[in-house]
Amino acid sequence: MxxxxxxxxxxxxxxxxxxxxxxxxIRRKVDSPLAIFHLMKAEVHDLTEGAISDFRSIRVQSEKNALEKARQNGVEEVTFDDIYRAIQELTGIDDSIISKLQELEIETELKCVDIxxxxxxxxxxxxxxxxxxxxxxxxxxxxxxxxxxxxxxxxxxxxxxxxxxxxxxxxxxxxxxxxxxxxxxxxxxxxxxxxxxxxxxxxxxxxxxxxxxxxxRSMVSFRQSSEFAKTLDLAGRKSWSLTKSVIDAMIADRFFDDCGKSDMDSFFASDPFQFGYTALGPMMLGFSFWLYREAKADGVSRLYFLSRDGEIMKRVFDELFPFEDFGIETDYLYCSRRMTRVPMMKNRFDLLQPIAKAIHARTLGNWLESNYGIEADKIDKELFERHGFVGADESINNKVDREALTALVLEIENILLDIASDERGSLLRYLSQKGLGTGKHAVVDIGYAGTMQDSLSSLLGQKLKGYYLAVFGTAAGVKDQLDLKGFVSQYGADDNPSLGICTHRFVYESLICNSEDTVLRVAVHGDGFVPVGKSHGVDEQRKYFVDYAHSGAVALAKEYKNSSPIRPEVSILSSEVSTLTFDTYLRYPMAKDVELLYGIAFEDLYGVVKERYLAAEPGIRKHLEPSQIIWKESLKVKQPVSKPTAKGAESTAKSALAKKNFSGAAESFLQAFELLPSRPNYLRAAAEAYFAAGNRKMALEKLSEYQRLNPKNTRVKARKWVMRFPVLAKIIGGQEFSLQ
Incomplete structure (x- = not known):
């Protein structure tokens, strides 16, 4: 420490x-000095006209050769010129090129240096x-x-x-x-x-x-800060890249340079911002690097990031690839399954489709509102009763009488189609105002089957592309599968055990989704449109967390853009590396890091009635059913045994002082010194507490011990005389040290 x-x-x-x-x-903006040689690779290749294709290997070997030669002469050090003479011996490159390579290495060091x-x-x-x-x-x-x-x-x-x-x-x-x-x-x-x-x-x-x-070094502290960090380091060694090197260095320098802050029981220090910077941030950066390359190659002129998952994606993308520098416009589009589902209903066949699908436990009124946009309190109770239902508050599930449900829907068919028509008109006007479909446009979202992209394309009669964090095989039903591209998965199985977005999909969705309420539809407001949302009653904890976590991810993007020696447009972070920290956290969490997600509810407009949580603290967990905890790994983590700290012992001492328990205070101050021996003031405080308790012998012993550690403190000598002969206090003053 x-x-x-x-x-x-x-x-x-x-x-x-x-x-x-x-x-x-000074430090380098990469995770190791060897990364400097990686950064030089392309320019060295050009300068040497291909004679050196792997500069890192040659540079490392040449330094070894030069040092071996120096040792033969009894010297344990080499110069810059010695190293490059060794390169010349290995490659036969002439002097003028060698000089240019030396200049390039110094230029690269200058580009990477920081305080x-x-x-x-x-x-x-x-x-x-x-x-x-x-x-x-x-x-x-x-x-x-x-x-x-x-x-x-x-x-x-x-x-x-x-x-x-x-x-x-x-x-x-x-x-x-x-x-x-x-x-x-x-x-x-x-x-x-x-x-x-x-x-x-x-x-x-x-x-x-x-x-x-x-x-x-901050990288050493980073990799050894906790068991989680060690696991992360081992997993990351197989997929090293220059971009990863820069991002790891940024994380290490920001959060692990002061090793005193490390906690072997926690990687994220109970800080949502740190979680966003170190776990969510790399995922969003890797996705943005990929998105820019794909959109540029496809000739896309504008990207529409769909609410609510798309907001953090847009914020990160805009930091890395501003329109004025890279030529791709971005916009934020309110859109949700509910927002496109109702407008797409144009006939009886469309109205009957929700009845044919699985129906999760919920109230009848909630099911009608979610699927058809009709407010349950506007349906006459007698209508429900005519079809065998008690009313809108009746609970239904997949065993519901579908014939009765069909009859109910058909009785209000015209009302439902009118609602769909009204919402369709508002949605089309909103999309027109946004300019969607008037150029080579694409939508961006978390995934997974392109249903909203398909709906928007159908409504507009225009072909749209879609870029997603993941595209699963379930996207086979869309009109043009080639218009969907996925970063983590491209038409893979949605139950792939190696992908965190498959094994922990609800956690992904909850933490990527922003803090806005669910968008049901858009409504005209003045000359524009506003989203009409639905608040989720227990979503405050999630909103608090994601606001800070998303700020952390954006901060990483901003810092990368401003200080990385690698330009964003040539940065590559594979999907495996991008999600490494996030997925490792979900699979092998540490006890204190589990606490980050305590009380975060999972919101699902089409899901079950009972609230579900990503994780819950043990005291609350016993009141919940197992199915109400989504992140199963959080249940397997043992709570850490609290370790004594100097600060804790100091607090105990101060409590004892307040109760005039001076002997107890002295013992606690001594415990604080044992835990943090670099703070000899604890000895001084223990001495004063012993003196207040009437134990003059122990007071002098501890003050003498303090004096040996702080020989320049002249006041100690006077205080010791007063402790021996209290009457001296009337002549020279008490000379006591404050117990605070």
């Missing part, structure tokens, strides 16, 4: 502060204390290139820069630190070193009695 307070304490006590450079003060804030904050802290700051780096790049990288990141104000490839001494061997001590003419106790490498930055200086503080 990263303890910044400990780092600052080390800086406080040192005269000179030494910082590593790469992954400490590492956690390291930079410590750097600024040392500057504020007017400490002498030196830099020490094991690096092959020349001095001028590294200085340019530091300048680009905004790092300046150091005294000396010790560079391994100039001195031919390294941190990992320890001789660079020996050189620093001799050059500065200091003792090991006068300097502290801060860096990320366990050997070169930590083990080596400590072997020389130099204090060192470990600042692990």
């Amino acid at each position: 990263l303890d910044i307070a400990e780092a600052k304490r080390l800086i406080d006590s040192a005269e000179i502060v030494s910082f590593d450079v790469f992954d400490t003060l 590492r804030f956690v390291g930079y904050d410590l750097f600024q802290y040392a500057k504020m204390l007017k400490k002498k700051i030196v830099l020490a780096s094991d690096m092959y790049l020349p001095r001028n290139a590294i200085l340019s990288l530091l300048e680009r990141a905004g790092v300046g104000g150091f005294s000396v820069f010790y560079l391994s490839n100039e001195l031919m001494k390294t941190k990992r061997e320890g001789d660079l630190f020996v050189h620093i001590l001799m050059d500065l003419q200091i003792e090991p106790s006068q300097i502290v070193h801060i860096g990320d490498n366990p050997k070169g930055d930590i083990a080596s200086p400590r072997a020389l009695s130099i204090a060192a503080f470990h600042l692990p």
Whole structure:
């Protein structure tokens, strides 16, 4: 666990502060240094006219060859020129091209460099204390290139820069630190070193009695932050890509750079925004990259994102591919199964179709309203009774008397067709105002069978394309199957156990759907149209969650567009990688992460009457039927045993103080110190609590222990005298330390 307070304490006590450079003060916008060589691949291929097709492999091998050659001469470091001479030996490329390749590598490093804030904050802290700051780096790049990288990141104000490839001494061997001590003419106790490498930055200086503080790379912290993260890392290794490298680095730097925030019981830190950024975000980015390529190749001029699942898709797409730069217009279209189903009813045959389908448990009135748009309270109760029904509130299911139901529908046939005609007219005017079907247009939605696309095409008499997160084999009934394309699935089985959208479809729908109410139809309002919706009574928890989660996904898209070294139009994230975090979460959730979805209800206009939830906390779960919990994996997770924390012990101590239980407070302060030994103030508080309890011996013992850790605190000596001889308080004051 990263303890910044400990780092600052080390800086406080040192005269000179030494910082590593790469992954400490500055970072790369990719998950590893090797990704830099991947980024160069295409340009290297062009510069060498195809002589180097796999630059990463040649670059890595050449550095190894150069280091082996150096070791034969008793040297443990290589220069940038040494590496490129080794490349020349392997490929026979002439000097002019080698120089261009060196320039390209430095340009690529500059394009990928950024500040590492956690390291930079410590750097600024040392500057504020007017400490002498030196830099020490094991690096092959020349001095001028590294200085340019530091300048680009905004790092300046150091005294000396010790560079391994100039001195031919390294941190990992320890001789660079020996050189620093001799050059500065200091003792090991006068300097502290801060860096990320366990050997070169930590083990080596400590072997020389130099204090060192470990600042692990954010990617290392990310991959080791929890069991879930380790599972995710193993699964992701098989599908590495440059785009994945950039996105992983963004996630690591944003949420895992301060390792003190990590929680082995949670990956998402109970934060819907973090969930949206790390799980939903990659899915939406991968889908948008694919959508842009497909729409561009198909010559589509405008994309209509269908409500409500399409809103987050549109927001992410617009961030990555604004119309003014990429030439594809986007619009948000209110549309739902209910909104197209009723207008499509033009005759008796159409009216009878819902009766032939499966009927889930619900009230009769709800079924009529959902399928025909008629409000149940506008139907005379006598009409229900004539056909053997008690009334609109009667519960029905798949065993309902379909003959009686048919007779009921036929008796109000004209009313139902009039409703359908009215809604059809409003819908067509709305679509006309939106311009749908007046050009090469396509609709975008979550999936799965293209029924709304088919309905819109039929209503308009125009051919529309459709792009979906998933298209299943159930789409075989649409008029033109070639007009449907799916990202995760293209006409695959809808029960494919390897796809999360198949195994956890309702969770996908609930978390991708925005916070608007279900749209039933559109109504004329002034010169335009407004959606007429239906509120879902227990949907507030879901709305709260998705608002924050969708903001997280959009934030990832914005950051990718603004800072990624890979342009969005050439970014590729496969469907497997895009959904990896989301699907891994659904299959192997951690206890605290399950809590994110507690109380989120699943809304289904055509579903069952009893409320269903994605997940529910144990106390509520016992009042529900098993069928009311959708996310079955959430039921298998054991609740974590709460671990003691320093903050918790401190809180207990303060409660004891409020009750004047000073001995209990002292014990709790000592427990807090054991849990967080970098906070010696807990010892000081324990001493004061013991003194208040009348235990002078323990008070002096703990204050002496505090004094050994903080020898520069002159007030401690005076306080100890007062504790021994309380009468001195009348002369020099109590000198007591606050218990707060």
